[in-house]
Amino acid sequence: MKETAQYLLALYIAEQRRSPPIPSGHLAEMLDRSPAATTEMLQRLESEKLVDREPYHGAMLTETGRERGEELHETYVALSWFFRTVLDLDSHEQEAMEMAGLMSQSVAQRLVTLLLDENEQPNPSVDTRQDNH
Amino acid sequence: MKETAQYLLALYIAEQRRSPPIPSGHLAEMLDRSPAATTEMLQRLESEKLVDREPYHGAMLTETGRERGEELHETYVALSWFFRTVLDLDSHEQEAMEMAGLMSQSVAQRLVTLLLDENEQPNPSVDTRQDNH
């Protein structure tokens, strides 16, 4: 039941870029899964009242699903920032998406706080990149 | 095939504290799994030549298994340090064990490097704890 998070996050992100409902094929591509796997997972999420589905057209987050998706997105952004700025690693957005759903609430929350603090009063020594501008 | 890492790491840690072979029941307790699940996983690891098993007595890492276990342990230590010192979270060793096996090589490696750098020339502003001594 951990993989569900990835679909919620992908759906959340997709809904920011195009208007719902999001075709299952689009999610399948984002997550590198078969269309069939995506349909199946969306049905599971629907039964958990996290998404609304319009068969053959697409899916969209319910209110509850959007709340969860937003949390995941915050964590995802914080993780991406951490990978890029602290660990000096590019192109790790996919891993950030995967990990966002695997961390405990407390770790996720502290990580988000860390990013916010860092944006408020930047601390150059935290940014380990060679050339940060 | 991601859960296997946890057993390797637990076995690696157990082997530091007591002499091999490590009874499956001991691993089961460390990982909060049933004895049956542990036996099954050890058999799988054995078929992958990562552990040697002595039925009804216990298991020990092979050379290959120990290499992998050591990597996982480094990552685990770095993660524990990160949780405690950067995120100011205690009692997250269990989560560190779980996550150690889920991260990519590159992220794990950078995290370990970060810890080593930090030990060489400590940077107080990275340690976000209120009272660190």
Place this chain on the structure above:
DNA sequence: GCTACTATTTAGGCAAACCTAAATTATAAG
């Protein structure tokens, strides 16, 4: 408004990990 094409869903199967209960093996006590 058909028809051909594309996208989605359904059907059927598989592998990884887990569990409980039953069987087996090891061990400790008398």
Place this chain on the structure above:
DNA sequence: CTTATAATTTAGGTTTGCCTAAATAGTAGC
């Protein structure tokens, strides 16, 4: 040395998440 107890393994089953192939629904061109 035998037996009772404790630990481990085997047997049988479940859930999650994935896949391919077949069926179905939607859509665009004529």
